[in-house]
Amino acid sequence: AKRYSACLSELAQHGHWEILLQMLALMERENVVLDVYMYSYAISAWGKLHQWEKAVELLDTMEQRGIVPNDVSFNTAIVACGVSGQWRKSVDLLQDMERRGLRPNVVSYNSAVSACGQNRRWEDALLLLEEMMAKGITPNTITFNSAIAACGTSGRWQEALGLLEQMTREKVQPDVVTYNTVIKACGDGGQRAKAIEMLREMPERGIQPNVISYSAAIAACTSEDSADQALHLLTEMKDAGVTPNAVSYSSAIRACGYGHGKKWPDALQLLEEMAAKGIEPNEVAYCSAIKACGVGGQWEEALRLFKEMEQHSLKPGNVAYASVIDACGASGRWQDALRLLRQMNGKGFHVNVVPYNVAIKACSKGGEWASVMQVIREMEEMGVTPTVVTYSSAIAACARGREWQEALGLLRLMDDKGVKPN
């Protein structure tokens, strides 16, 4: 059993969930008696594969085989449901535990709070927080961190800040993750100043900001005038002895895309700087830089970066193509946009709708409504399903070209295809 477990642990660490499940199935066939730990691995694996039914089913299966599920079994199932979008089932499992004579513990509630958060149910997350306290289960730092994240992903930055204050009242120590989560919540809520204020508050409370704290603060710089702020934070973190990584740089490069189209040189410089420091720019860094060039009307730079990506053996995917096509379109280079779009076929990945959408936008801007209609047809041939964005862009192109009949035709077409006009 020891050796089997070591093997399962190894597979889990490397994220080989399918193999892990295959191995367990094989073990069963060989009449190896699975213990409660092994079942937890199985429940966890099904969760990672978003197969919550399988995960929950195992709680019964194991019992039938004489292995009584314990608190960890349930906690693992709660997580599995949460990541599969089944937050309600996660919450229900807390009750199931009690029905089976198990007491949900702090990890059980933390998992359920997190499950609510991942599904943007901030109110349910807060209800669970109240419920656990009413039951005499003391929330810990992770509980609050999960609740703050729940508010953040639900767009409720004020509530996130409220929870930070509540922690003080309840004498629960915030840690670096608490602040990082709050910074992100503020950033997502468009509250850059507040995000930076929180970064400043950390040392006052004896918490040293780490690379994630700074990166989250940089990522909060998304208003038109905040590129300089992002660059300043990047410098500041270096001075503080926190080494920026690829995420820090990518976030700063992204901020350059918000600088009224004037910050593309900074984006290029950051890209060079990171490479010089031995941090190989990844697809995210390149795409962010391509976008910054695009909004600055620098289609040649965008194309150059795109080629450079390929030379660095980064295989451009949907995001990279969409970024560069959009950059071309923004500069009126609709022919380049179409050329790039058509180049995507046969590159060995599944082309999604976004590159098509941006190509349509490019043609629209170029007054090429006929090309727009052609692209729509190509989508059909390629089996790419247009979305409401596709049709809206195409209709806008017809409007620009005074092609009202085509516009009406598209409206009817989207209706036929079951895409709801908005």
Place this chain on the structure above:
RNA sequence: GACCUCGAUACAGCCUGC
């Protein structure tokens, strides 16, 4: 030997305000 929390990339139009 099994369970919980944090950071970066692409797409439309319309309306309102500046």
